[in-house]
Amino acid sequence: MTEENVGAPSGTIKVAVLGARGRMGRTVCAAVEAAADLELVASLDAGDDLAEVARAGADVAVDFTVPSVTEGNVRAMVEAGVHTVVGTTGWTEQRLEDLRNHIASTAGGRGPVGVLIAPNFGLSAVLAMTFAAKAARYFESAEVVELHHPGKVDAPSGTARHTAAAIARSRRDAGLDASPDATETGFEARGADVDGVRVHAVRLRGLVAHEEILFGNEGSSS
Numbered sequence: 001m002t003e004e005n006v007g008a009p010s011g012t013i014k015v016a017v018l019g020a021r022g023r024m025g026r027t028v029c030a031a032v033e034a035a036a037d038l039e040l041v042a043s044l045d046a047g048d049d050l051a052e053v054a055r056a057g058a059d060v061a062v063d064f065t066v067p068s069v070t071e072g073n074v075r076a077m078v079e080a081g082v083h084t085v086v087g088t089t090g091w092t093e094q095r096l097e098d099l100r101n102h103i104a105s106t107a108g109g110r111g112p113v114g115v116l117i118a119p120n121f122g123l124s125a126v127l128a129m130t131f132a133a134k135a136a137r138y139f140e141s142a143e144v145v146e147l148h149h150p151g152k153v154d155a156p157s158g159t160a161r162h163t164a165a166a167i168a169r170s171r172r173d174a175g176l177d178a179s180p181d182a183t184e185t186g187f188e189a190r191g192a193d194v195d196g197v198r199v200h201a202v203r204l205r206g207l208v209a210h211e212e213i214l215f216g217n218e219g220s221s222s
């Protein structure tokens, strides 16, 4: 075995895609079909039978569906012993905790099951979240603005929620107080409160996905 293929899978990985007719699902199907070491064995969308994933012998399922169904899908995959990668947003801390408990209490006939849930796989988004968490401790004020296409069903975006939660954690660890805010009326114009960080969601035809992370101190904002 050469150094390059240490840890590489010994054979082709069989992949099922849930939400296969959607924007991301179609992209994932195309990427799987283009990869030499992956095989697309099932492409499911709304109304299809999830049991097809196990019947097709999938090793891994990729879920890009909608927030209202993703948790049920993942539970079904865990019960079928299929590892799952989830890009679908809408997960809350409570839903994640419930899923952890479900995984722990489900004896998978095919051994331990891994589940990866990420609201964004984009390099720029992951770096932005990392840098935001680092910067947060140095600023009195922090707010997040996300801008998306009008077909998006959840608000704020999963990425914005994740960003705000990371900023909030960093502020707590640094012992910072709440961001200053003298608002007395019109709270509905101040965005969602995610762990004490205000998050604003814009929906505009022509946009795809953007995020702005704003920090401010007296005399210095970015």
Ligand SMILES: NC(=O)C1=CN([C@@H]2O[C@H](COP(=O)(O)OP(=O)(O)OC[C@H]3O[C@@H](n4cnc5c(N)ncnc54)[C@H](O)[C@@H]3O)[C@@H](O)[C@H]2O)C=CC1
Residues within 6 Å of the ligand: 018, 019, 020, 021, 022, 023, 024, 025, 044, 045, 046, 047, 048, 064, 065, 066, 067, 069, 086, 087, 088, 089, 090, 118, 119, 120, 121, 122, 158
């Ligand atoms: N993690 C990431 O990097 C990214 C995450 N997303 C998230 O992924 C999700 C999907 O986004 P899009 O592809 O743009 O949405 P979309 O609306 O284009 O596709 C969703 C698909 O799921 C299908 N679906 C609905 N119920 C289903 C069920 N019970 N079983 C199987 N399929 C079902 C729909 O028919 C549709 O084809 C959203 O939550 C979005 O926020 C989107 C882009 C990147």
Ligand SMILES: O=C(O)C1=N[C@H](C(=O)O)C[C@H](O)C1
Residues within 6 Å of the ligand: 089, 119, 120, 148, 152, 153, 156, 157, 158, 159, 160, 208, 209, 210
């Ligand atoms: O629905 C989308 O389009 C996107 N959703 C994800 C999110 O909610 O963060 C990721 C990206 O913003 C695109």
